[in-house]
Amino acid sequence: MTIGLTHFLVLGAALFCLGLFCALSKRNLIAILMGIELMLNAVNVNLIAFNKFVAPGSFEGQVFSIFIIAVAAAEVAVGLALVISIYRDRTTSSAEELNWLKL
Amino acid sequence: MNETVYVIAFYILAAIVLFSAIGVVVLKNIVHSALLLALTFVGVAGIYVLLNADYLAAVQVMVYAGAIAILIAFGVMLTRRPNMKESNPFNSSAVVGFVVAAGLFGTMAWAILTTTFPLGLTAPTDEISVRGVAKLLLEDYTVSFEAAALLLTVAMAGAIIIAKGAKKA
Numbered sequence: 001m002t003i004g005l006t007h008f009l010v011l012g013a014a015l016f017c018l019g020l021f022c023a024l025s026k027r028n029l030i031a032i033l034m035g036i037e038l039m040l041n042a043v044n045v046n047l048i049a050f051n052k053f054v055a056p057g058s059f060e061g062q063v064f065s066i067f068i069i070a071v072a073a074a075e076v077a078v079g080l081a082l083v084i085s086i087y088r089d090r091t092t093s094s095a096e097e098l099n100w101l102k103l
Numbered sequence: 104m105n106e107t108v109y110v111i112a113f114y115i116l117a118a119i120v121l122f123s124a125i126g127v128v129v130l131k132n133i134v135h136s137a138l139l140l141a142l143t144f145v146g147v148a149g150i151y152v153l154l155n156a157d158y159l160a161a162v163q164v165m166v167y168a169g170a171i172a173i174l175i176a177f178g179v180m181l182t183r184r185p186n187m188k189e190s191n192p193f194n195s196s197a198v199v200g201f202v203v204a205a206g207l208f209g210t211m212a213w214a215i216l217t218t219t220f221p222l223g224l225t226a227p228t229d230e231i232s233v234r235g236v237a238k239l240l241l242e243d244y245t246v247s248f249e250a251a252a253l254l255l256t257v258a259m260a261g262a263i264i265i266a267k268g269a270k271k272a
Contacts, residue, residue, distance in 0.1 A: 017208035018124040024200030057225035059235035074258030080178040081262035093182040
């Protein structure tokens with residue numbers, strides 16, 4: 001029994017769906033950010049698996065992963081800054097209490 | 104023998120990644136979730152090593168398991184909440200979220216298992232991954248590389264201003 005592309009893709013799909021579940025079903029803003037990080041990691045696993053099994057002579061998939069990692073780092077920094085700013089304003093970090101625009 | 108080690112390593116790393124990701128989702132205390140998130144990142148770095156991406160594994164450990172995990176831990180510590188044991192609850196639409204995620208996983212697993220992928224379109228090289236990545240980044244993708252650097256700088260400055268609050272001119 002050998003480990004092929006399918007194994008890595010199923011692992012990536014499972015990780016992505018766990019991240020999606022985390023982002024959809026959590027009340028805390030920081031937990032939602034954690035779910036987004038899990039989804040970005042799953043995408044990286046997929047890209048590198050395709051790079052190794054489909055085009056093993058090139059490194060394009062790994063370069064794309066580096067860009068995703070850079071964007072994810074920027075995203076989590078801005079996201080946490082927003083969470084802290086909202087917390088200072090309203091003393092809450094719960095996504096369900098952020099409904100001041102509702103009538 | 105080598106193949107057996109590879110198979111065992113894959114299943115151990117996949118178990119680490121999936122079980123700690125499940126822990127991130129279901130644990131009630133957000134500090135435990137943040138620590139398990141760092142463990143997930145380290146497991147994903149191990150998966151990268153299995154995929155011959157050793158440079159990416161090092162970047163993953165430094166950026167994700169180092170910087171992002173620390174940032175999230177700081178975010179947890181800077182927002183106080185009354186009861187730490189119930190700090191990571193599900194919201195009212197958790198059942199809908201579970202159904203959506205499970206349905207998406209079923210669809211993706213079906214699509215992956217029924218597709219035959221074209222394998223090995225290019226011949227494998229002996230080049231180490233950091234050399235190949237550096238050549239691509241600094242020759243073919245130089246503009247995107249500089250754009251990513253600019254994005255990081257702007258995002259860091261923006262994060263500081265959002266978190267600290269801008270002064271009136």
